[in-house]
Every structure is written in structure tokens, then in C-alpha cells.
Amino acid sequence: MVPLSWYLVLAFMLIGLGGYGMMVKRNLIRILIGAEIMGNGVMIAIVAIALFNPAFSFTGQGLIILVISVAAAHTALAMVLMLMYNRRYGSVDLGTSVEMEGQ
Template sequence: MPSVPLSWYLIVAALLFSIGAYGALSRRNAIGILMGIELMLNAVNINLVAFWRYVEVEGLAGQMFAIIAITVAAAEAAVALALILAIYRTRDTVNVEEIDLLKW
């Protein structure tokens, strides 16, 4: 076993997740929200890899899951930034408080 306890990794991941959630929920800029979400995905990956190393070390599932999560994060970033660019082109803003077309 490594000399760093499992709980250290989990606490760092929990703090990173909370900071990312704060960024995603409080930013007015749509790109800032996206960056917060990327932070939360990274925190989840830390948890997956830490659990792989300390609990399921003879298998590969933890690392596989982390790689799939990174893939999904890349796809999500590409689509989200395309949406932000499309909204910027038509509405001339990326402030989420002004993007209220679907609000009634």
C-alpha cells in the first residue's frame, strides 16, 4: 500500500468537486460554467483512479471508466463550445442571464 491514505485522495476530490460546482453555479459567463463542469469531471476521475489503486488494484475497471469519462468530457466540451459560439453569433452575448429565449 502507498504511504498516502485513500481518504486524502477522496478529500482532495471532494474539495475539487465543490469548487467546480461553485464555479458552475455562480458564473455569469457560459464558458466559465463549462470550466466549472470540467473541474467536477476531473474530481470524479481522481476518485475513480484512487479507488482502482486502493480497492480493485488487480482489475482494470477503474482506469477504463476514467478513460471513458475523459472521452465524454472531450465530446461535451466540443459540443458545448459549438453551442456557445452559435449563441454568441445570434444573440451577441455569452452571459447566461441574457440568454432567456426559452423562459416565459
């Protein structure tokens, strides 16, 4: 049996990697990919805790089902918002919008 701390360390590494991507990247699509990587890390952590605590088992797995559904919904909306952003500012890079707003 793999101990819980291995899963938690992996989950925190994924969360750190996604957070690094969200802080560094300028492209909105890459920022969204970073957010999804963070979400995957959180899901691994919650399912691991649900396995190691029997009272939490169904609650954890059901929570993950709800999380995946909401992730699908918000990704669809975020993608359409990105298309609108591209229509308005001609690019999905974050820097350009700030420049054009200043003018």
C-alpha cells in the same frame, strides 16, 4: 502510502469548487470550466478507489479512459453550441438571453 481519505477529500474539494463556480458564474465558458473541474475531481476519486481495491483496478482505469474520451466529445459540442448562442444573442452571458427572450 497516502491514505485513501486524502485523495477523497481533495476530490470532494475540487467538486465543491467546480460546483460553486457553476452556481455563481454567468459566463457560459466559465460554467463549462467549472464542470470540467468537477470532472477532474471525480476522475481522481475513481482512480484512487481503483488503486485501493485490486478487483476494481482495470475497471476503474478503463472507466477513466472512456470518461476522458466522452469529455472531449462533449466539450467540442458545447463549444460549438456556445458559438451559436453568441451568434443568436450577441453574448455568452446567461442573463442577457433571458432579458431578450422576454421582449
